[in-house]
Amino acid sequence: MNKAKGKIEIDPARCKGCRLCIWACPQQIIKTVDEADRRGIQIAYCPEDALCTACGFCYMICPDAAIAVYKKETAKDFSE
Amino acid sequence: MQRMKRVYAKPKAMTEVPFPYCPGCSHGTIHRLVAEVIDELEIADRAIGITSAGCSVRNWRQFDCDMVMALHGRGPAVATGLKRAQPDAVIFTYQGDGDMAAIGTAEIVHAASRCERITVIYVNNGVFGATGGQQAPTTLIGQPTTSYPAGRDPRTSGYPLKMAEMLSTVSPESYIARASVHNVKNIIKAKKAIRKAFLVQIKDSGFGLAEILAACPTNWRMDPVGCMDKIKSDVIAYYPLGEFSSQMKLNPEESLEQSEGENRDRPGTL
Numbered sequence: 001m002n003k004a005k006g007k008i009e010i011d012p013a014r015c016k017g018c019r020l021c022i023w024a025c026p027q028q029i030i031k032t033v034d035e036a037d038r039r040g041i042q043i044a045y046c047p048e049d050a051l052c053t054a055c056g057f058c059y060m061i062c063p064d065a066a067i068a069v070y071k072k073e074t075a076k077d078f079s080e
Numbered sequence: 081m082q083r084m085k086r087v088y089a090k091p092k093a094m095t096e097v098p099f100p101y102c103p104g105c106s107h108g109t110i111h112r113l114v115a116e117v118i119d120e121l122e123i124a125d126r127a128i129g130i131t132s133a134g135c136s137v138r139n140w141r142q143f144d145c146d147m148v149m150a151l152h153g154r155g156p157a158v159a160t161g162l163k164r165a166q167p168d169a170v171i172f173t174y175q176g177d178g179d180m181a182a183i184g185t186a187e188i189v190h191a192a193s194r195c196e197r198i199t200v201i202y203v204n205n206g207v208f209g210a211t212g213g214q215q216a217p218t219t220l221i222g223q224p225t226t227s228y229p230a231g232r233d234p235r236t237s238g239y240p241l242k243m244a245e246m247l248s249t250v251s252p253e254s255y256i257a258r259a260s261v262h263n264v265k266n267i268i269k270a271k272k273a274i275r276k277a278f279l280v281q282i283k284d285s286g287f288g289l290a291e292i293l294a295a296c297p298t299n300w301r302m303d304p305v306g307c308m309d310k311i312k313s314d315v316i317a318y319y320p321l322g323e324f325s326s327q328m329k330l331n332p333e334e335s336l337e338q339s340e341g342e343n344r345d346r347p348g349t350l
């Protein structure tokens with residue numbers, strides 16, 4: 001069973017590979033891809049969603065608004 | 081399959097056009113904060129932004145609200161005219177330090193002293209970024225720039241201008257604050273400062289200015305993470321953070337707490 005509390009999505013068209021999300025992530029789970037894209041940018045991606053806590057630090061620090069953060073719905077969300 | 085709820089995402093008041101700035105530039109962070117505040121206050125249909133000359137000159141492509149382009153440094157003068165012609169509109173200017181602290185000093189000082197009901201977002205990164213990193217009035221003492229490679233010398237170039245402190249002395253009805261975007265905690269504080277700068281205008285209680293300390297990785301010749309450390313260690317030491325205009329602090333504070341509860345469930349809201 002997937003125990004992830006959250007996950008992030010990084011828009012590859014907006015990411016400029018500044019690595020601030022990698023620096024800000026408290027879980028240190030964001031990495032850059034090995035191969036640069038056609039703009040010459042190594043974009044960020046998150047290979048281990050299992051450790052993501054949906055804290056939103058990467059979203060807050062991202063200067064390009066490239067990151068969307070999703071959080072697992074709890075029983076409280078269903079009751080609403 | 082677990083269900084996921086989106087908690088943070090690009091605000092609605094921002095268009096799909098990617099930012100034209102260099103990697104790690106703080107302009108993008110500040111654009112997003114302004115767009116989030118526009119969303120939360122639900123003023124996108126009556127907000128009119130004024131762009132400045134500088135790196136942020138084409139930010140009408142990023143904001144999904146009406147935008148007007150002013151002459152270099154003349155944003156507060158254009159904002160004054162717009163606000164007097166349309167008192168119901170929410171007018172904000174987005175200016176850098178080259179625009180507001182250099183060529184536009186006269187306009188901003190008189191707009192502040194008249195306590196115009198406008199909001200000014202002032203981005204202070206200490207260099208003229210768009211033209212290649214020349215020395216600005218806000219460049220720190222000893223900071224090398226392309227026009228002064230040996231660093232700023234106060235004997236020939238003077239001392240860096242502290243705009244927030246300066247304007248708070250001439251503007252009795254105002255909300256003037258300085259914040260920074262060098263880490264998540266300070267980004268949240270910067271958003272609150274921008275929000276109050278908008279609220280002070282919406283409540284018709286005064287002039288609002290949020291000075292945001294920003295990084296320019298290209299012209300500081302540093303990587304984006306190094307820039308964040310430089311802001312923390314060097315820039316804040318000269319430009320202290322805080323709220324400088326106290327007269328109108330109470331009214332926006334009250335309304336801030338009321339409106340925060342209503343918008344808590346929306347994406348991108350703290």
